[in-house]
Every structure is written in structure tokens, then in C-alpha cells.
Amino acid sequence: MPGELQNNLKKYRTAADLTQAALADQVRVSRKTINTIENGVFVPSTVLALRLAQHLKVSVHDLFELRL
Amino acid sequence: MLSSEKIARLQSFLFGATGLICMLYALLVVFTGQPDPMPWWLPGSVGLLSAVLIFGKFHRADPVSVQQATDELFKRNAAIAHRFGFWSALLLYPFFGFLIATGVISLTLAFPIMGTLTAAAYLLSFAILSEWPSAG
Numbered sequence: 220m221p222g223e224l225q226n227n228l229k230k231y232r233t234a235a236d237l238t239q240a241a242l243a244d245q246v247r248v249s250r251k252t253i254n255t256i257e258n259g260v261f262v263p264s265t266v267l268a269l270r271l272a273q274h275l276k277v278s279v280h281d282l283f284e285l286r287l
Numbered sequence: 288m289l290s291s292e293k294i295a296r297l298q299s300f301l302f303g304a305t306g307l308i309c310m311l312y313a314l315l316v317v318f319t320g321q322p323d324p325m326p327w328w329l330p331g332s333v334g335l336l337s338a339v340l341i342f343g344k345f346h347r348a349d350p351v352s353v354q355q356a357t358d359e360l361f362k363r364n365a366a367i368a369h370r371f372g373f374w375s376a377l378l379l380y381p382f383f384g385f386l387i388a389t390g391v392i393s394l395t396l397a398f399p400i401m402g403t404l405t406a407a408a409y410l411l412s413f414a415i416l417s418e419w420p421s422a423g
Binding site: 243244247248249250251252255258260261263264267 | 359
């Protein structure tokens with residue numbers, strides 16, 4: 220049964236004291252991409268999810284999880 | 288140096304402006320009953336000028352900004368706009384075929400309307416998605 224994707228990107232980004240623009244520059248995407256991911260509008264690719272996790276020093280499962 | 292936000296915004300603005308001119312052309316054809324309600328070369332020229340400006344801005348920007356401006360959200364928006372433009376263009380044929388067959392509109396008027404609406408569908412949907420990604 221498919222679950223709903225939930226993300227904690229904003230939580231970990233603010234914990235790392237990064238703005239959306241700063242995180243976007245680090246992972247080389249636009250600020251709007253970070254914003255749409257945080258708002259659940261856009262689901263990133265696996266590669267981008269891994270890059271976000273790497274830069275925030277957390278696991279992908281910390282950032283994204285399926286709410287069943 | 289141009290930021291990714293600025294070049295992305297310029298692109299969506301120019302796509303939107305060109306799309307609006309195409310849409311305006313189609314509407315003017317409908318309301319005036321003339322196949323060339325404004326200079327016929329205007330939509331195409333604005334499109335070419337926009338292409339030159341966009342290419343120039345991307346060329347002058349640093350590679351990292353270009354990479355950021357054409358990231359996976361951009362590609363997703365472009366894919367949705369391509370799909371919308373493709374299906375809009377296809378659906379215009381049966382729609383206008385019906386209007387021509389029933390005598391509502393002449394072929395002389397249908398041709399410029401279909402041409403400009405085909406361009407407007409892609410350009411406007413891309414501009415809207417770029418500014419409001421949740422619309423996709």
C-alpha cells in the first residue's frame with residue numbers, strides 16, 4: 220500500500236543554521252527547488268536526496284520517510 | 288555575475304511575454320475577424336529576440352548558476368510544459384476541424400489562431416510553472 224512522503228528537510232536545514240539559498244548553493248540547485256521540496260510540492264530524485272543528506276550530515280531516512 | 292534566480296526569472300518572464308503576445312494575437316484574430324490583426328511577424332520576432340536574450344544571459348552567467356537555474360525542478364517544469372503544449376497542439380486540430388466543418392470559422396482565420404495558440408500553450412505553461420511550481 221503506497222504511503223505519503225513526508226520530509227523533514229526544513230527541520231534539519233534550520234538545525235544546520237542554513238538558509239534555503241545557502242543549502243541550494245551547496246547542493247547546486249535553485250532556492251526554489253529547496254522551497255518546493257520543503258513544501259512537499261516537488262519530490263527530489265534519489266541523487267539530490269542523497270546530496271541533501273550528505274550536506275546536512277544526516278541519512279536520507281532522516282530527511283524523507285513514508286507515512287503509512 | 289548573474290545569479291541563478293535572475294536568469295531563471297528572466298527566462299520565465301520572456302517565455303511569459305512571448306506567450307502572451309501569441310495569445311493576444313489569437314484573441315485579436317477571433318475578435319476582429321482579420322487573419323493579421325497585428326503585424327504577422329511580431330510574435331515570431333519577439334520569440335526570436337527572447338531566444339537571443341535568454342541564450343546571451345545563460346552564456347554570460349557562470350556555469351554553477353546555469354546548473355542551478357536548469358536543475359531538476361526546471362527539467363520537471365519543462366517536461367510538464369512540453370506535455371501540455373503537445374496535447375494542446377494536437378487537440379486544436381479536431382476542435383478547429385469541427386469549427387471549420389460547421390462553418391463557425393474559416394480556414395483563413397483558423398490557421399493563425401492554431402499557430403499562435405500552439406506556441407502560447409507551451410510558453411505560458413512553462414512561465415506559470417516556473418513562477419508557481421505547485422500549479423504542476
